[in-house]
Structures are given as C-alpha cells and as structure tokens.
Amino acid sequence: MQERYNPQTVEEKWQRRWAEKSVFRLRIEKDRPKFYCLEMFPYPSGKIHMGHVRNYAIGDVIARYKRMCGYNVLHPMGWDAFGLPAENAAIKHNVHPSRWTYENIAYMKKQLTRLGLSYDWQREVTTCEPEYYKWNQWFFLKMYERGLAYRKASSVNWCPSCQTVLANEQVIDGLCWRCDSVVTLKELEQWFLRITAYAEELLEDCDRLHGWPERVITMQKNWIGKSQGVEVDFRIDGMQEGIRVFTTRQDTLYGATFVSLAAAHPLAKILVKDSKSLDALKARYDEVEEKEGVFTGHYAINPLSGDRIPIWVANFVLMEYGTGAIMAVPAHDQRDFDFAKKYGLPIKPVIVPEKKPEARSQRSEDLVLEGAYEEEGILINSGQFSGLKSPNAKREIARFIEEKGLGKRTINYKLRDWGISRQRYWGTPIPILYCDSCGIVTVAEDDLPVILPEDVRFTGRGGSPLSESDRFLKTKCPLCAGDARRETDTMDTFVDSSWYFLRYCSEKDKTRPFDKNDAGYWMPVDQYIGGIEHAVLHLLYSRFFTKVLRDLGLIEVAEPFKNLLTQGMVIKDGAKMSKSKGNVVDPDYLIETYGADTSRLFCLFASPPEKDLDWSDKGVEGAYRFLNKVWGIVQKYRGQRSEVRSQKIQGTASPLLRKTHQTIKRVTEDMEKDFHFNTAIASLMELVNEIASFNPQGEEDFYTLRFAIETAVILLSPFAPHIADELWEAMGHSQSILEVSWPRWDMDAIKADEIELVIQINGKLRNRVMIPADLSEEDIRQRALADDKVRQYINGKELKKIIVVRGRLVNIVI
C-alpha cells in the first residue's frame, strides 16, 4: 500500500487482477437465487458520455451488492450497433459503417472497463453481427407466418433533391438536413408488425408492473390510448351511402348537429365538388390554432333524433383514428363548439349538470352556453332517454343502436402498428423476396441470415444503398427458381433492442436465438436501468416482443422487466450536457484526473438516481477528498493487526460500534428500498468521520475500531470497488473483497443505553436531556417535570396535558 492514494495505480492494478482471474465471469451455483441486473446497452456513437457513466455506475452498484448478498448475478453488456449515425459517418468520412461501428465499440469497451464495471463480457451482444440479426429475421418470419408482420402503403419523409427517404430526425423544420430542400411525403409499401393485436394485453399488464415508475406506466397507457364507445351509421340524405362515425359519448347523440369528415376520408372526395378547397384543407392539417372546414353541400340524418344535419369536412378530424368521421356535438365538445361558432352551426345542449335540476325542463334552444359542457350529467331533449344519467344513457343508447342495427359497440386504441421498414443500409435486412411469378415470398429459414453486402457505396443520394448492389438484389425464388429481387428495406433498430436481453441469457448460440431453459432461469430481468427517454418505444416494443415470443412457445414470461429504474439526466449549468452548449464533461478527462472510483462515487452521491444530476466540479473534489480520507485511515491503522469485534460492548468504543451497525442498516436499507445511493454514501461518510475522530484508548478499543474500518471498506466497495479492494488487501486479507459477504447489522448493538429526550412546551423545543433508554412513560413524565428549565416555564401555571412519545420527546401543554 502506497502512502498516498494514487487512483491510477490502484485502478490499473485491480482491473488487471480482475481480468486475470476472470472474477466477473458468471458462475451459477445451484443453491443461490438468481438476479438479472441489466442496463440499457449503448449505441456505439464513439465515446461514452456522463449519462452512460451514471447509468452504468448505478447498475454496477446493484450488481456488486447483489453478488455480495449471495445471488448468482447476470450482469451483461453489449452494443445497439445498427443505426443511422454509422451511415452518416460513411457518407461524410468515407468509412464503412461496419468499420466505424467496430472501432467505436473497441474504444467504448475500453472506457467501460476503465470504469471498473463488473460485466461478464463473455456474453457480449453486438446487434450488427449476422449471428445476432439472423434472429431478427427469424422472428420476422415467425411473425409473418402468424399474420403479425404485413405490408401496406404508408408515407415517409422524402427529399426530392437527394431522391431519398429521410428519418424524422433528418428533417429539420420541414427541410432536408443535408440540402435544405422542402421535405415532402411519399407513399411507399412498407412492413409493419401488428403490435395492435397485443394492445389489450399490453394495457392490462401495465397494472402488473409494480416495480415500474408510475409515470412510465402512465405514459404507456396513454400511448396505447384505449377508448370505449360505439360506431354509428349516419345515413346521407338522398344517397345510398352512409357515414360511419366513432364516438365515446353516445349519450350526446341527440345533440349531434352536424357531421365532420377527415379530409382524407374517401367520401370527402365524392361529396365535395370543389376539389381545390379540399386540397387546401388537407394542407391546413398542421394548423392547430384555427379550426377550418368546408361544407360538402350534403346532409346526413341523425339516426336518433331524425334531424337533417349538414356534412362538413374539417381539418381537425383525423383519418387515422376511429372511422375518420365524427358526429359533431358542439354543446358538449369544445372542438365542435369552436367549429360551430366559426361557421354558425346550431348548438343543441342535451346534457345538463346534475347540480342544476332546473335546467332539465328547459328546451335546448333556451340554454345558452359559453363553451361546451364536456362533463357527464342528465340527458334532456333526448327522446326516450331524457332524464337518464350519462353512464346509464351510454349503456342504454349503445344497446338501442345495436338492437336497431344502427351500429355497434367498439373499442379504439391510439396505438398504431409498428412500421419497421427503413430505407437504409445499416440495419437488419428484411428476409423477403419479390418474385415475378410468385409475388411476395419469404426467405427460407435455412437461408438465414440474409447478410448485408459489404460492397456498397454511400453517397447519401438516391435510394437505399442496398438497391444498388446487384449481388444482393438479384436472387432466385425458392418456390419457382425464377428471377426474384430482394427486399431492400432494413429493420428499425428498435427490433434489435426488443429481445437482446434474451440473447444474454445463453452464451452465443448458433442454432437458436437463445436457450429456453437459460431464459427460463434468468428471465425476467430483475432490475432494468436506463434513461426515461425510452419510457414508451423501447420498453413497449420489448414488452410486445416478449409476449409474441411467449406465444411462440420460446419463453414462459409475459413481461421482460420486473423492476425498472429510470435515471435522470446529467445537467450542467442548468442545461443538459451538449456540445452546442459547451457544457460537456468528458469522462476520459475525469477518470484521468480523479480516477474511476471518484467519478462513480460522485455520480451516485450528488442526487438520487431517478432525479436529474446537477454536475459540480467542486463536488467531484469532495468525493475525491472522501476517498483520500478513507485511505488515510487505513494507512494509519492497518499495522494494528487486531481482531475484529462486532458484539455489543461498554466503554469508550461503544458509540463507534453503534454507529457502525447503524451504518450497515442504513446502507443496506437504501440498497434494498429505492437505490438511494446518495443517502447511503452520506451515512458512510458519517461513519468515516466518526472513525477519523475516534481516539482508541486500549486493546479493546482497537477491536471495535478494526470492525468499524473493515465494515466501512466493505460498504464502500460497490461504489468505489478499486480502492476498496486495495484497502482490503492492505488490511491483510488475501481474498478479494468481491468474495466478502455483505455485512449484517445487530439490532442489539444499535440500541443505546441512553437516549436524548426532547422536551417541548406547547410544541416548542425547550430543552434536551439524556435519559436511560428503557425509562417508563411515567418516569419520563416525572423526569421532564423535574427539569429546571421546564419549571421556569411552568412557574405555577396549570398543566393541561402531557404527551409522551417514548424514545423521542415529551410535550407539555400549559
């Protein structure tokens, strides 16, 4: 042990030793329970950033802690290696996406190792490897067989100048990121995964995700967006056809005074004679401020009231949701209200608040509204349904509609099917062929993987680079052996990350995506940790995949992630770290200057993991000082080869012993409860402060001191593993601290003989006195009343009440 703490030498030494002994290599011992600790794998963008450091430090603490608690811990890492930046780099720097990606991986892997993260790299997953993406293709085929993968026309962002498809993030203020041309929409045939088939289960199971943050669950529920209502047909006056609308408020049906169609509705083209005005309206769809519409000149019949009502086309009605047509009830829907006001359409109230019984007898025309009344209430002017309360009316009217054959009860979801086609090179090729005679043909399972060709050029112009590779494009149909051409779209990279956690469960398997028994043992992930930005997409897609794979009989679990921790962002100077703001902290610099242990410690200490972390250079120094302090203590006492004593004792070392046990308790509880490492580290600092100021008097004191120091080092080890191992060795242990069991606290040793009693008078703090811990309530009362200070205050006044809270305080009311 060196006299001065030098993080560089210590960390290099232990990283080397850990590697030599393969200490993080997974060992499964049958008698131990399992724990699957997973952090979201990174995109290999080049270098890690502080967000990664924080994310992986949190995960590493949990993994190390669980290992010390006796679990078999699976703690893997890998690379979300497909994606657009690699292709951009190829265009810009003329380097192949593959090379760029692998070089980044090599560098970032070095950085992660340098942080001392306890990964079993044996299970590393790299999604751009054919061995991995082969299984994306295989899952795609399985889904295709079950009708869960299908093709349909859908619009994409299109740059007319580059003649290429753009991802959403490549469209900046409606312009192409490369040439500033105006981006247009273009219809293309694309592949979709039928996630909507699982909408109900994905929604229902949200309520079983007890280990997830409430807000993530809410976001998922909102995203799925279930609503129950009815579809009703409105006959068009003088035509055969009808308009089918969807509503959740069938109780307001009598108040429907017009019908609104989406501009893209098939009937809109037929009903509107002036196609120019319709096109103009289509262009006004992104206008949210002002509602606009075109009257079709046609009328519909309200199926319940029999009223003849106008049919409009409105720019706020969406074709993608429901039936693309709505019944407009301006009295009870603010949007319809605004629209009706603008175009002078009738407003007919049919619901009145329950609290206003006098309104029930009034005629609709006599009720004046300032805005729509959107709440539920009592029906008026609604024929046989008048007088019913909304919930009952909904039920009755729905039944009536079904009985009369006017429509049916329906459930709608906001959730759309997942479009996975990307007109890109650096992704998983979709295993589909187009044969001149057989049409759409799937690639045979035995022919998987469909490998990305290497010999392509990256210009950023024209279609997907894959469409220019004849070797890739031209193939034979497996059915008729005739000429066929390959699908050139690749898969959304969210496909890659939707099942990678399963691939980790078994070591590289050539014949299957993963072994069912291995997945059965490890799944679900016990603790998943990552950024809140994935609250919906990644986490929803992973849940979807898990359910599909369950239905394919590949796994047993219905949900992939039992517990989810969404860590906050790393903030500096009030903003998220970014190059443009110039407030980036470079992890390499940090590690070179202070070491990995200090970097980790600060990230964990500065705030609880789920909250944003405010970066402070000075705060980092505080963490560094703390480690130096611990170093100094061990340096000072390590020569004292005393034995350890942890049992309750009397005498000068008694408070230190108690503090040590208290600290074990606090740190352990923080670990178990909510991973509030900031308070765990704070209490560890308290213990270290107490050790530092302790003055051992005799042999006995040294035993306790030794116990305190060793405990502090053990408790420190998940946070700052290198220095902990070094100090552990310096104290004469031959076995690594990684092998040490997590300490237990002794309740008996925590209990103090004497406690401080707070004395309040009328709820105000007046004095504190030391009393024996086991004093009875009556004795406490007497002791308080006998107190000099108290007597001054009472001074002959009448005692109204005395409240005694044992172990805490006395409140005397006068």
Added chain:
RNA sequence: GCGAGAGUGGCGGAGCUGGCAGACGCACCAGACUUAGGAUCUGGCGGGGAAACCCGUGGGGGUUCAAAUCCCCCCUCUCGCACCA
C-alpha cells in the same frame, strides 16, 4: 388543455408510518500548521437579535398537543401527451 412529478440555507440535497427542520457534501468565514497554500487539520455556518428569545420548508387557510409531512384553495417550474372524437 390533459396527465405525472417537483418547490426546503448561498448551492446539490437529507428528513422513517405527523414528533429536534437543514444529515452528508460543496461554497463561504475564522483559526492552526507552513517559505507558500488552490494541500491538510480544528471550529463556525438558515434569517433576525447583545441576549432571553422570535421567525423560517412556494403563498394563503385548516386539522392537531405537535405539520416540510395530512386536508382545501392558489402560484411557479420540469417532464410527457397534445385536436385521438
């Protein structure tokens, strides 16, 4: 607008089922050691006041012996969704 979360010293943040507000760290101040200190150590550190004490957890009410914590009203900020019928 809807949904979720948060407002505590100069700053990051502690405060368990209502029971000593401000743990721990940073910054700051004073002192010690020192040729020196941006190293280290010791002490102090919410505001007011000489003191006794008083006032303090976004604001205003309330419940209680006792409220940062529970209830009602309001304000501000962050995030997510946003014409989803």
